[in-house]
Amino acid sequence: MTLAVLISLFLILVIYLLIAPIHLYVDTQNNSYFIQQKGIVKASFETDKEEIFKLKMKVLFFKFFIYPLKKSAPKKFKKKDQLVPSKKQKQGFGFKKGLRLIKTFKVKTLLLNIDTGDCIKNAKLYPVFALLNYKYGGFNINFDGHNRLVLHMQNRPISIIKSFINP
Numbered sequence: 752m753t754l755a756v757l758i759s760l761f762l763i764l765v766i767y768l769l770i771a772p773i774h775l776y777v778d779t780q781n782n783s784y785f786i787q788q789k790g791i792v793k794a795s796f797e798t799d800k801e802e803i804f805k806l807k808m809k810v811l812f813f814k815f816f817i818y819p820l821k822k823s824a825p826k827k828f829k830k831k832d833q834l835v836p837s838k839k840q841k842q843g844f845g846f847k848k849g850l851r852l853i854k855t856f857k858v859k860t861l862l863l864n865i866d867t868g869d870c871i872k873n874a875k876l877y878p879v880f881a882l883l884n885y886k887y888g889g890f891n892i893n894f895d896g897h898n899r900l901v902l903h904m905q906n907r908p909i910s911i912i913k914s915f916i917n918p
Contacts (some may be wrong), residue, residue, distance in 0.1 A: 753885050768908065771791070771907070772789070773787070773906050774786065774801075774854075774901070775906065775909065778902075779900045780900075780901075792808070793809040793810075794808050795807045804820070824884050848914070849896075851914040851917075855913075856906045857904065858889055858902070858903070860889070860902065861889050861901070862891075864892075864893060865893070865899075866893050866894060873892050876892050
């Protein structure tokens with residue numbers, strides 16, 4: 752009886768991990784950059800005094816920091832008699848697989864507010880952004896020197912897996 756309960760709980764957890772959405776959020780005005788799967792994991796980039804940035808990870812109830820630009824001490828390896836590895840064909844990621852992967856993402860929010868610094872370029876971009884606003888919304892040109900990008904994308908792990916499996 753307990754084994755059946757444990758197996759069913761494990762299957763429910765796996766199904767939740769496959770179906771629960773993954774959110775990617777970028778906001779340049781608030782300096783908020785993170786990727787998360789609600790309730791399970793959240794990874795966010797933050798500024799740091801010692802390093803350029805640090806990666807703040809929250810996994811379930813644990814919180815820790817990773818410094819990706821910090822140099823680690825070189826490891827010493829003992830030389831062993833190495834066999835000559837056979838040359839295998841590597842399967843590349845490929846353009847088609849990458850395109851299928853990109854198509855699985857859903858853009859929830861896209862706001863772009865830019866100033867190029869050149870009023871002529873701003874004036875040339877104004878009609879393009881007006882057409883994009885007509886169709887999609889969220890595109891602005893300003894002449895005040897403010898730049899902002901807000902991007903909120905969502906995907907599900909099952910969609911990512913299906914993009915690699917299905918041709």
